[in-house]
Amino acid sequence: MSYRQNIQLTADKQNLKHFLSIEGLPRAMLMKILDTAETFSSVGEQAVKKVPILRGKTIVNLFFENSTRTRTTFELAAKRLSADVLNLNIAVSATSKGESLLDTLSNLEAMQSDMFVVRHAQSGAAHFIAQNSPEHISVINAGDGCHEHPTQAMLDMFTIRRHFNDFYPLKIAIVGDILHSRVARSQIHALTTLGANEVRVIAPKTLIPANIESLGVHVYHDMKQGLTDVDVVIILRLQKERMGGAFLPSMQEYYQTYGLTEEKLAYAKDSVIVMHPGPINRGVEIASSVADGPRSVILEQVTNGIAVRMAVMSMAMGSYSAPQSTSQSSSQVTSQVTKQAGGAS
Amino acid sequence: MNILIKNGRVLNPSTNFDGKADVCISDGKFVAIGEIPQGFIADQEIDADNKYVMPGIVDLCARLREPGFEYKATIASETTAAASAGVTTLCCPPDSNPIVDNPTVVEMISHRAEQVNKARVVSVGALTQQLEGEKISEMIALKSAGVVGVGNALRPVENTLVMRRAMEYAASCDMTVFIFSEDPWLKGNGCANEGAVSTRMGLTGIPEIAETIAVARDLALVEQTGVRAHFCRLSSAKAERMIARAQYDGLPVTADVSAHQLHLTDMEIGEFDAQYHVHPPLRTMRDREGLRRGLKLRNINAICSDHQPHDIDAKIGPFSDTEPGISSIETLLPLTMRLVESGDLSLLEAIACITFEPARILGLAVGRIEKDAIADVCIYDPEHIWQLNNESMKSAGLNTPFKGWEFEGKVTHTILNGQLVFSL
Numbered sequence: 001m002s003y004r005q006n007i008q009l010t011a012d013k014q015n016l017k018h019f020l021s022i023e024g025l026p027r028a029m030l031m032k033i034l035d036t037a038e039t040f041s042s043v044g045e046q047a048v049k050k051v052p053i054l055r056g057k058t059i060v061n062l063f064f065e066n067s068t069r070t071r072t073t074f075e076l077a078a079k080r081l082s083a084d085v086l087n088l089n090i091a092v093s094a095t096s097k098g099e100s101l102l103d104t105l106s107n108l109e110a111m112q113s114d115m116f117v118v119r120h121a122q123s124g125a126a127h128f129i130a131q132n133s134p135e136h137i138s139v140i141n142a143g144d145g146c147h148e149h150p151t152q153a154m155l156d157m158f159t160i161r162r163h164f165n166d167f168y169p170l171k172i173a174i175v176g177d178i179l180h181s182r183v184a185r186s187q188i189h190a191l192t193t194l195g196a197n198e199v200r201v202i203a204p205k206t207l208i209p210a211n212i213e214s215l216g217v218h219v220y221h222d223m224k225q226g227l228t229d230v231d232v233v234i235i236l237r238l239q240k241e242r243m244g245g246a247f248l249p250s251m252q253e254y255y256q257t258y259g260l261t262e263e264k265l266a267y268a269k270d271s272v273i274v275m276h277p278g279p280i281n282r283g284v285e286i287a288s289s290v291a292d293g294p295r296s297v298i299l300e301q302v303t304n305g306i307a308v309r310m311a312v313m314s315m316a317m318g319s320y321s322a323p324q325s326t327s328q329s330s331s332q333v334t335s336q337v338t339k340q341a342g343g344a345s
Numbered sequence: 346m347n348i349l350i351k352n353g354r355v356l357n358p359s360t361n362f363d364g365k366a367d368v369c370i371s372d373g374k375f376v377a378i379g380e381i382p383q384g385f386i387a388d389q390e391i392d393a394d395n396k397y398v399m400p401g402i403v404d405l406c407a408r409l410r411e412p413g414f415e416y417k418a419t420i421a422s423e424t425t426a427a428a429s430a431g432v433t434t435l436c437c438p439p440d441s442n443p444i445v446d447n448p449t450v451v452e453m454i455s456h457r458a459e460q461v462n463k464a465r466v467v468s469v470g471a472l473t474q475q476l477e478g479e480k481i482s483e484m485i486a487l488k489s490a491g492v493v494g495v496g497n498a499l500r501p502v503e504n505t506l507v508m509r510r511a512m513e514y515a516a517s518c519d520m521t522v523f524i525f526s527e528d529p530w531l532k533g534n535g536c537a538n539e540g541a542v543s544t545r546m547g548l549t550g551i552p553e554i555a556e557t558i559a560v561a562r563d564l565a566l567v568e569q570t571g572v573r574a575h576f577c578r579l580s581s582a583k584a585e586r587m588i589a590r591a592q593y594d595g596l597p598v599t600a601d602v603s604a605h606q607l608h609l610t611d612m613e614i615g616e617f618d619a620q621y622h623v624h625p626p627l628r629t630m631r632d633r634e635g636l637r638r639g640l641k642l643r644n645i646n647a648i649c650s651d652h653q654p655h656d657i658d659a660k661i662g663p664f665s666d667t668e669p670g671i672s673s674i675e676t677l678l679p680l681t682m683r684l685v686e687s688g689d690l691s692l693l694e695a696i697a698c699i700t701f702e703p704a705r706i707l708g709l710a711v712g713r714i715e716k717d718a719i720a721d722v723c724i725y726d727p728e729h730i731w732q733l734n735n736e737s738m739k740s741a742g743l744n745t746p747f748k749g750w751e752f753e754g755k756v757t758h759t760i761l762n763g764q765l766v767f768s769l
Contacts, residue, residue, distance in 0.1 A: 023545065100661075100662075101662060101663075120663065122663035122666055123548050123617070124546065124616075124617030124664040127616050127617050128617060128662065131616075144663075145548075146548075146549070148547065182547055209543075210539045210543070210550060214544070214545070215541075215544070215545060
């Protein structure tokens with residue numbers, strides 16, 4: 001059987017080719033993403049919020065599932081890198097007309113795109129697209145089914161690092177619908193790879209997937225026990241459609257038991273930060289007083305999302321060394337960015 | 346037409362015979378094993394020196410895709426592939442289109458197979474009309490058309506009362522019920538074994554209890570109705586234990602497992618490789634070992650291919666969007682022989698699992714090399730090394746995760762009803 005090359009890395013394993021999942025990436029690569037993002041975070045504070053790194057490149061946002069927030073931050077990140085951006089909301093276009101996924105892709109390839117940012121309702125869709133795209137196209141996973149949402153996890157890591165510097169001493173609790181959450185899976189892989197002291201998941205059994213312990217987390221069903229002494233609380237969004245079915249009896253009961261209130265937050269360390277991938281359901285998974293309170297870093301996460309996505313996009317694009325003249329300039333840009341990154345960290 | 350197979354090592358599980366012997370075939374029947382009768386003049390002589398001479402293989406479950414899905418494969422293409430793999434009898438589940446719930450479809454399938462004349466094709470009739478699980482089918486009409494039993498293929502009979510009535514009716518017709526036990530609610534839209542792998546990959550899981558709860562229900566109904574039941578495609582070690590217990594208690598039950606379940610686990614899915622998308626799903630190493638042990642202890646009686654050839658498009662897409670199944674008729678014998686190499690089964694035990702035992706489950710007088718029995722033979726060169734790849738495959742479906750596997754041993758001749766239908 002043939003040896004399988006890590007699809008996410010370039011042949012020399014030094015850089016990103018695609019960004020599909022946190023799982024399978026070495027710690028050094030995650031650190032490189034965080035360091036690169038650090039260099040980009042100042043771009044947004046400048047009067048001219050643009051750098052010419054991806055000038056002349058075409059990035060296609062391929063959203064097979066509706067999303068406003070993630071798509072907007074990807075679009076903004078691409079525009080700040082001076083790339084041309086095409087937004088395709090495929091949930092309402094091609095595939096609903098019976099066009100196959102591969103046909104849609106070939107059409108977009110024919111438009112000479114350089115990168116696909118993909119969101120899809122099926123787990124593994126981003127891998128599938130990466131495996132079936134020509135060599136020069138990089139694929140960024142913007143969420144695939146219940147599998148992974150790696151850029152969200154990296155912006156969370158970025159936010160955590162800004163507050164604590166180091167991951168080793170941290171205890172982190174992820175609260176809510178772990179079963180259906182791609183964000184949780186990516187966060188768990190990122191936190192365990194970056195060496196966090198302890199990762200906990202807190203939810204009723206109906207929302208905990210089988211053998212989740214095998215990912216290196218501790219499972220709690222009780223908020224008091226689970227939140228005791230944690231440094232970071234990550235609240236997941238609870239989809240309304242989970243209510244009233246067999247997962248949860250009602251919103252009220254969920255809020256009472258697992259909703260993050262100030263009272264429950266008091267079990268955590270005083271220095272705790274509260275995170276949420278958004279959009280939040282006030283009074284369902286989190287109380288307004290906590291979401292808007294001093295421990296909340298929810299809006300910081302949104303801002304950081306742009307820098308992290310700029311980092312991932314520029315890294316994945318710089319990895320392409322084509323025979324054309326453009327390749328040289330793009331690799332120069334990457335080395336420039338990484339040099340800056342080294343200086344900043 | 347007289348055929349003489351000379352100098353081969355005859356391996357016949359029905360008589361536990363393993364030894365060098367000449368085999369004489371005349372008019373579709375074995376006429377002698379050992380001594381060549383006086384006056385026997387062979388029209389055709391096959392030298393089987395250093396080769397195994399075993400009964401033609403009997404496959405309990407192969408989808409030929411005809412009628413209804415001829416864009417995937419046809420009876421002609423798949424029986425040709427079967428002959429090249431030593432398979433002489435294969436049994437189709439009723440979920441073709443039209444569904445095998447009336448005599449016309451049964452006759453159409455056997456007629457087409459007879460025209461091609463590469464393998465014997467028998468059918469399991471539908472247990473319920475249109476496989477809808479609501480009304481029981483015309484089992485007596487199906488039986489007189491020649492079905493080997495009745496079953497509901499992969500579709501569940503959710504209503505326990507309908508299942509009870511269907512079993513009672515089948516019992517009064519003296520028919521075997523072929524049951525694929527799976528709770529449809531616990532299965533949901535799952536596409537992989539529920540466990541560490543499905544959790545990591547975010548794939549909706551099919552838990553082991555989807556199988557065991559349904560096996561428990563169906564065993565209780567078998568006990569109640571007294572029907573002869575065959576449990577198809579076991580996938581978990583726990584289900585194997587339950588069948589073992591039922592057999593110990595004297596229930597008239599048998600079971601099979603597909604060859605790929607004995608070799609692969611859910612770990613193989615890797616980066617969402619759709620070739621490993623099968624139903625029932627690949628489970629864990631523990632299940633794989635339990636199923637192998639079940640074969641050794643004869644709680645699981647047979648190994649089948651669960652052959653499901655697909656067109657190329659069926660396997661292109663994100664994992665859960667692809668169609669489950671492996672084009673596996675050509676790997677049934679090689680994968681079974683690997684269980685001999687690994688020490689899980691003796692040579693005769695392995696051969697029994699794909700010849701004599703499945704023939705018994707189907708109630709057919711094939712799968713044995715005995716005087717006066719139907720002359721289906723598979724001649725096998727145990728030293729021929731080959732690799733499975735697109736070029737080597739005869740099936741119209743090229744969907745298999747075993748591409749690139751190297752096998753030691755290959756079929757050199759296949760004889761059906763005393764006629765040579767394949768030679769290498």
